[in-house]
Amino acid sequence: MTITWVVKKKSPTTKVGVTFISINKLVAIKSVSGRAAKLTDLVPGLRVFEINGKTVQSAKQACDIIRKAPIGDIRITTGGQHHSAVKISEERTGFTIRQYENKQDCVLITHVDPFGLFPDVPTGYFLWSINGKRMKSVNQTITSLKREKSVAIVIARPQDLGYDLGPLKPTTVKTRPIEGQKPGTSGLRKKTKRFMESNYLENFVQSTFNAIKARGTNIVEGTLLIGGDGRYFNKEAIQTIIKMAVANGVKRIWVGQDGLMSTPAISATIRERGPIWQQAFGAFILTASHNPGGPDEDFGIKYNCENGGPAPDILTNTIYENTTKIYKYFICPEFPSIDLSECGPTNVKSTDGMKQVCVEVISSTENHVTLLKSIFDFDAIRGLLDRNDFSMVYDAMHGVNGPYAKKVFVDELGQPESVCMNCVPKDDFNGAHADPNLTYAKELVELMGLDRKGAKIDTGAKVVQSFGAAADGDGDRNMILGTRFFVSPSDSLAVIASYAHVIPFFRSQGGLKGVARSMPTSGAVDLVAKDLGFDVFETPTGWKYFGNLMDSKAIFQGKDYTPFICGEESFGTGSDHVREKDGLWAVLAWLSILAYENSKVESSSKSLLSILAFDSSNKSSNSLVTVEDIVKGHWAKYGRNYYCRWDFEGVEKAGAEKMMDKMRESATANTGKEIGQYRIAKADDFSYKDPVDGTVAKKQGIRFLMEDGSRIIFRLSGTAGSGATVRMYIEQYEKEKIDMIASEALDGLVKVALELSAIKTYIGTDEPTVIT
Numbered sequence: 068m069t070i071t072w073v074v075k076k077k078s079p080t081t082k083v084g085v086t087f088i089s090i091n092k093l094v095a096i097k098s099v100s101g102r103a104a105k106l107t108d109l110v111p112g113l114r115v116f117e118i119n120g121k122t123v124q125s126a127k128q129a130c131d132i133i134r135k136a137p138i139g140d141i142r143i144t145t146g147g148q149h150h151s152a153v154k155i156s157e158e159r160t161g162f163t164i165r166q167y168e169n170k171q172d173c174v175l176i177t178h179v180d181p182f183g184l185f186p187d188v189p190t191g192y193f194l195w196s197i198n199g200k201r202m203k204s205v206n207q208t209i210t211s212l213k214r215e216k217s218v219a220i221v222i223a224r225p226q227d228l229g230y231d232l233g234p235l236k237p238t239t240v241k242t243r244p245i246e247g248q249k250p251g252t253s254g255l256r257k258k259t260k261r262f263m264e265s266n267y268l269e270n271f272v273q274s275t276f277n278a279i280k281a282r283g284t285n286i287v288e289g290t291l292l293i294g295g296d297g298r299y300f301n302k303e304a305i306q307t308i309i310k311m312a313v314a315n316g317v318k319r320i321w322v323g324q325d326g327l328m329s330t331p332a333i334s335a336t337i338r339e340r341g342p343i344w345q346q347a348f349g350a351f352i353l354t355a356s357h358n359p360g361g362p363d364e365d366f367g368i369k370y371n372c373e374n375g376g377p378a379p380d381i382l383t384n385t386i387y388e389n390t391t392k393i394y395k396y397f398i399c400p401e402f403p404s405i406d407l408s409e410c411g412p413t414n415v416k417s418t419d420g421m422k423q424v425c426v427e428v429i430s431s432t433e434n435h436v437t438l439l440k441s442i443f444d445f446d447a448i449r450g451l452l453d454r455n456d457f458s459m460v461y462d463a464m465h466g467v468n469g470p471y472a473k474k475v476f477v478d479e480l481g482q483p484e485s486v487c488m489n490c491v492p493k494d495d496f497n498g499a500h501a502d503p504n505l506t507y508a509k510e511l512v513e514l515m516g517l518d519r520k521g522a523k524i525d526t527g528a529k530v531v532q533s534f535g536a537a538a539d540g541d542g543d544r545n546m547i548l549g550t551r552f553f554v555s556p557s558d559s560l561a562v563i564a565s566y567a568h569v570i571p572f573f574r575s576q577g578g579l580k581g582v583a584r585s586m587p588t589s590g591a592v593d594l595v596a597k598d599l600g601f602d603v604f605e606t607p608t609g610w611k612y613f614g615n616l617m618d619s620k621a622i623f624q625g626k627d628y629t630p631f632i633c634g635e636e637s638f639g640t641g642s643d644h645v646r647e648k649d650g651l652w653a654v655l656a657w658l659s660i661l662a663y664e665n666s667k668v669e670s671s672s673k674s675l676l677s678i679l680a681f682d683s684s685n686k687s688s689n690s691l692v693t694v695e696d697i698v699k700g701h702w703a704k705y706g707r708n709y710y711c712r713w714d715f716e717g718v719e720k721a722g723a724e725k726m727m728d729k730m731r732e733s734a735t736a737n738t739g740k741e742i743g744q745y746r747i748a749k750a751d752d753f754s755y756k757d758p759v760d761g762t763v764a765k766k767q768g769i770r771f772l773m774e775d776g777s778r779i780i781f782r783l784s785g786t787a788g789s790g791a792t793v794r795m796y797i798e799q800y801e802k803e804k805i806d807m808i809a810s811e812a813l814d815g816l817v818k819v820a821l822e823l824s825a826i827k828t829y830i831g832t833d834e835p836t837v838i839t
């Protein structure tokens with residue numbers, strides 16, 4: 068309510084009995100005397116809006132207007148809601164006050180006694196002045212209250228001072244676009260030091276918020292999830308993202324304990340956690356996956372959407388566009404840093420208590436492990452693990468999956484801690500390359516009796532474990548090994564698909580309906596699909612392409628391809644239980660297959676392997692059906708897709724791109740060409756039209772498809788940290804000759820590939836850094 072008071076100015080110099088005080092850009096009445104005091108309720112503390120119809124913003128301006136006004140009526144318009152004022156002659160004020168931590172020269176009223184002298188003063192306001200004197204400290208205020216006989220206080224609404232939100236108050240920070248923030252195959256990856264540069268992380272995070280808001284994501288109602296693989300800068304980045312999320316309007320945030328959460332666990336948590344009104348609308352995942360970590364190595368960030376899957380191309384493109392035209396970001400600098408070491412909620416309120424944000428530190432493992440338990444028969448797996456002739460080791464390579472492995476193998480499946488190798492997450496992965504392949508998982512590979520080419524080595528009298536598996540930094544990749552035996556990821560996918568019915572998740576839903584593989588992954592799974600009648604899809608590299616197929620019915624109202632299994636040659640396997648590849652899922656799938664086959668051998672009933680080619684009846688009733696038995700049984704039934712990938716890491720980008728351009732240009736000319744013992748049936752640059760949403764992805768890899776079904780593929784890595792990485796994929800199918808050594812079987816085709824690409828001319832070498 069506003070009231071206009073009329074006081075008289077009797078001569079050019081007479082005072083009208085009203086003095087003023089400034090509070091920021093507001094004006095309040097400081098004191099009232101003489102005739103003016105007779106006007107009922109014109110008291111100190113009322114806010115002054117206008118004098119003689121002019122808006123006032125400072126005490127000086129108010130005085131000037133009155134001084135310059137002609138003799139006669141002066142009209143002072145005030146509002147009563149903003150400030151309260153009381154004249155007293157007693158001592159008991161009924162206040163509790165404290166210094167306001169975000170602004171050290173302000174006194175905040177934290178409690179008001181309803182029976183005290185100022186019952187109408189709301190808490191959360193500032194005690195601005197007493198008898199016209201600005202109060203800057205609690206001591207000064209107490210002294211004044213005690214000393215003055217009559218007290219007129221002016222209080223200020225926090226929002227009038229711009230302090231109302233306190234820790235929730237957003238600040239706008241000016242920035243400029245930073246070059247090179249285009250996400251690759253799986254998010255933005257750069258050197259950690261680059262990410263630590265001023266505004267680098269902030270620009271990307273703000274661009275992501277801008278993109279998801281424009282897409283209609285309701286970030287105010289849902290929950291934002293944040294977690295990472297624990298690499299260097301993980302925790303600092305999380306605190307920054309929390310502060311930016313709050314400034315952008317997010318009210319509920321979940322963070323994995325210690326800042327840790329594997330990529331599949333993030334996907335599971337988005338999909339599974341909380342009542343519908345709390346469910347996560349998306350997640351920031353801080354990882355550069357299998358790239359090395361540490362201050363001099365790589366850092367990364369990616370965004371996953373409400374279905375738990377990686378942001379689709381359309382969104383990452385918008386994020387990138389936003390990074391090229393960003394000039395400001397929002398952050399709450401006064402939001403407290405959250406202690407990530409203990410699970411539980413921290414509620415942070417605005418100073419006026421009107422707004423609240425909850426940051427909850429949640430278990431990193433709980434949602435994912437609960438989901439895995441609902442997919443697999445843990446009792447059956449425990450039966451296998453408890454056999455005297457079975458042993459296993461799981462190498463988390465110091466990545467994020469250590470705590471998950473301990474939870475599953477030790478807590479749930481009752482195995483000794485020794486099953487878990489390198490299971491303490493480290494921010495530099497112990498100086499190693501947390502990539503589960505024959506080269507980088509060296510310790511495990513040797514333990515399992517293999518060399519870096521996957522050939523058996525002499526382990527002497529040492530007993531080699533029956534089963535070995537490894538994970539990458541963020542826990543979405545897997546490598547499967549048997550005793551002195553390597554399972555290629557393409558074969559692993561095909562074997563799991565052929566055994567899907569032994570896993571309750573698939574069996575209970577009427578069996579598999581769809582399978583998919585990335586284009587460079589071998590066609591082994593296609594043969595299973597053809598045999599067992601599932602739909603099969605060949606997609607570009609990148610897990611995001613599988614998501615639409617999994618959601619074909621639920622989101623796109625098309626044909627239902629779920630339950631669904633998919634995989635990539637890059638050591639990724641998974642299903643529609645989440646929208647990411649899932650390293651532990653693949654390991655449990657293999658243990659389920661082994662448990663199934665071994666329970667059959669034990670009960671002497673007919674084994675699936677005997678239906679294939681491996682004849683379990685030749686085994687003594689107690690001998691273990693091994694990983695090698697299962698894979699060889701698979702080859703005997705379906706034939707073998709000999710396969711290898713050569714990586715040329717950290718080569719010069721320009722040369723690598725030139726080589727790809729040359730092969731692209733020569734595709735038509737190469738089609739029909741004979742080279743060595745091969746004839747090229749088709750050479751092209753793979754492009755993919757998504758059968759679900761119709762989007763087209765071009766330039767996804769140069770293919771040489773031979774008439775006999777063999778394939779040579781070249782593509783540039785989309786995840787390389789610096790320079791370029793050329794990947795060369797070689798595949799040759801043999802129906803009968805399944806017992807050759809892979810490198811020997813593929814020797815001829817490798818030579819053809821080196822010749823067709825003229826790789827040495829372009830990148831200066833034809834020696835790979837990694838062979839898988």
Ligand SMILES: O=P(O)(O)OC[C@H]1O[C@H](O)[C@H](O)[C@@H](O)[C@@H]1O
Nearest residue numbers: 252253609610635637784785786
């Ligand atoms: O582009 P590349 O380096 O070959 O990496 C390809 C891989 O990148 C990430 O790990 C993605 O999550 C995978 O889905 C993809 O297969």
